[in-house]
Amino acid sequence: MPTSTQTTESGPTGPSSEPEAGQQMPSSKPDGRAPKAVVRPGDRIFSAATLIAGILILVILAGVALFLLAQSKDTIEAQLTDPSQITGGKGFFSYVWPLVIGTLISAAIALVVATPFALGIALFTTHMAPRKLAPVLGYVIDLLAAIPSVVYGLWGIALAGNLTGFYLWLSQWFGWIPIFAPAADGSVSQTGRTLLTASLVLSIMILPIITSLTREIFLQTPRLQEEAALALGATRWEMIRMAVLPFGKSGIVSATMLGLGRALGETMAVAMILSPGVLTASLVVSGNQTIASEIAQNFPEAAGLRLSELITVGLVLFVITLLVNMGARAIVARTSVKGS
């Protein structure tokens, strides 16, 4: 029996389809319009369920944003009437500024360190590794993602102690670069619990997410593209450069941005590792602080205006993460390729 979809499809096929169209006439309305599609209860339930899920995510996001804004009211009032009430005594922006910088720097270092390794591991497991080894490696990487951040924090503290020698060496040889400069007396952090240590631990924490996402993308490279490159006489690496990487470009960007999102918001490990202090350019001396860690460390004793301050700081992090995600979307939209 002809259904409504067949009626619409047979429209543009030209003269040869005329007898068919004639046969279908009885099923359409006298005015020539296609009959209404049959609606089944299963379809209705399913579409309603997906609609609810879709709306829910918007409601939750709006709820979080509203909560943060409402709770920030005291801080905003204080900022407008008497900025000296705010921690640090110089207003909200001079309080939050170092935190923002610390957050961005630690996340950026983590990303710069983790991305090359993640891409390398993903390429190795998808295109280089022996067929028996590849799934094992993938499993191990996924396991890394399952380690709780508090464990990473403990491990980071242990790591910090071992890094002091390295930091001293860095400051002696590369101290002329501001980020490796030693303190005024020529020393570096005695405990090693610096922003650089926190960033390195962060990089290992975001490694699995970037690796597994890019691995999935590299696995989806069209076989035809890979064969096109190989048939031209490409070596394995040249094939990866010609076919795999261009195809996966937008996926790589979104994977790293998801990693960046995690690095920006990671709280527990940073709070445990970093011994916080004032903003300094150097990454090998004590100091600096990230937003998430600032909130975690101060929230238990906070009340009144201090509580509102911390929530406002959270709002700032929320906005940063939102901007990062929007930027990632824009890049993905610009770089995505039509696969064939």
Next chain:
Amino acid sequence: MSKQIDIKDLDIFYGDFRAVDGVQMQIKPRSVTAFIGPSGCGKSTVLRTLNRMHEVIPGASVSGEVLMDGNNIYGAGVDPVNVRREVGMVFQRANPFPTMSIKENVLAGVRLNNRRLSKSEADDLTERALRGANLWNEVKDRLNLPGSGLSGGQQQRLCIARAIAVEPEVLLMDEPCSALDPISTLAIEDLINDLKDKYTVVIVTHNMQQAARVSDKTAFFNIAGTGKPGKLIEFNETSSIFSNPDKEETENYISGRFG
């Protein structure tokens, strides 16, 4: 520029499964050879052993020899990468690199060979390859646009241009027209006729009329049943395969009485 191919006692395996058994064939330079046969008879597999592309599939292996002007491409120390630089290939579906422009697609293979090209050399080569693929007039005004914006038939000819830009000795075509309309198919068939002046062309096709139209010699492959290896049944001048085949199996297949 064009090489003779001698296939000697070629067996092809996927793991323990013997996919093709005992192929014996001599393909003359500057000729078009068509492989025909039912699906699964191993004709594409044989084609892909001629540039060692079957090795991309894990577990694939061969025994026997494939000689290109006397040199065994399965000899010790032969790098498949070098084999593929001499033996170009065109696939069932057009596969231009989607991120590259038309020009970059043509030059992709040449750039792989680490040859530094001056701009004028690159322009010349692009024009020569595109003219060789009968595509120049259609794309000369949009060489810097993506290759994926072309029609299916144009994309396939772009792939042929990409393959001949590296000036291979042999050109393999794996059902190059199976995804194309009759007009584009005609364009490709005309092109195959021109290509045989310079290259040894081997083409796999499901279309027997096409084999009859384009090829000098035809090889008919068949398979006894599922799980059995494919075999070369008959290899002869195209005219005699289609008018007066030696084997009954061949006659049954080309006349449509298959089985």
